[in-house]
Amino acid sequence: MSGGCKIRVALALFLALALGGCPMRPPPAPSAVLRAPARESIAPHRGRAYDLVAGESLLVVRVYRAGTLASAGHNHLIASHTLTGTIYLPDDPLGSSFELRIAVDALTVDEPGLRAQEPGGDFPPDVSDAARAATRRNMLGPAVLDAADYPEVVLRAVRLESAAGAPGGLLTAHIDAEVRGQHRPLAVAVRYALGGDTLTVSGDTPLTHAELGLTPFTALLGALAVQDEMRISFRLVARAAAYSSP
Numbered sequence: 001m002s003g004g005c006k007i008r009v010a011l012a013l014f015l016a017l018a019l020g021g022c023p024m025r026p027p028p029a030p031s032a033v034l035r036a037p038a039r040e041s042i043a044p045h046r047g048r049a050y051d052l053v054a055g056e057s058l059l060v061v062r063v064y065r066a067g068t069l070a071s072a073g074h075n076h077l078i079a080s081h082t083l084t085g086t087i088y089l090p091d092d093p094l095g096s097s098f099e100l101r102i103a104v105d106a107l108t109v110d111e112p113g114l115r116a117q118e119p120g121g122d123f124p125p126d127v128s129d130a131a132r133a134a135t136r137r138n139m140l141g142p143a144v145l146d147a148a149d150y151p152e153v154v155l156r157a158v159r160l161e162s163a164a165g166a167p168g169g170l171l172t173a174h175i176d177a178e179v180r181g182q183h184r185p186l187a188v189a190v191r192y193a194l195g196g197d198t199l200t201v202s203g204d205t206p207l208t209h210a211e212l213g214l215t216p217f218t219a220l221l222g223a224l225a226v227q228d229e230m231r232i233s234f235r236l237v238a239r240a241a242a243y244s245s246p
Contacts, residue, residue, distance in 0.1 A: 062233075063226060080107055158175060201238070207231070
């Protein structure tokens with residue numbers, strides 16, 4: 001190995017260890033914060049109410065490494081097992097609405113069991129406890145989600161549309177995502193199934209840091225980085241509540 005390569009590898013390893021496996025850049029100056037677009041009106045709640053069952057629902061965010069020294073880090077799985085909220089389903093599914101809440105400080109990082117379930121080799125389960133703890137600490141800190149000041153991410157329905165050319169049960173949900181106190185518009189393809197008193201909603205979609213108003217980590221002029229694009233998957237289980245909206 002040449003002297004230059006040795007120096008590059010040493011720098012990558014030092015940075016990875018010193019900053020905790022997956023560090024995040026310090027908070028941007030106020031002028032650098034991405035401005036949120038104009039907020040759309042939230043859909044009214046009508047129809048039968050279905051309350052989320054946290055123990056049966058799961059949201060997973062896949063975050064990928066980037067840069068020429070990406071091998072010094074690893075991809076991450078961020079998960080929520082504590083989703084709360086209610087989905088409202090009238091006779092016409094396009095009139096559905098919801099309000100879902102994600103407790104930021106309950107998010108997990110790189111659970112070995114979840115990583116072991118991932119196909120391929122993108123998420124090997126051998127992530128150290130120290131690296132997981134450091135990644136979670138940085139994720140919840142003021143540079144990223146700022147859990148101390150913004151303890152929840154809130155997702156509210158704006159409107160639902162039929163997905164063009166898609167079979168029944170597949171809709172496009174237009175969502176108002178409240179992240180760090182700012183409201184961001186998202187469009188996500190969702191599939192739903194209703195069986196008795198149980199409503200199941202699932203989906204898998206790409207999502208960027210920029211869409212959420214977040215800035216991905218970069219260091220060493222981009223040699224170490226986190227990709228802007230993430231991958232989100234979810235399976236929400238909700239059961240009919242004893243109440244409903246008019």
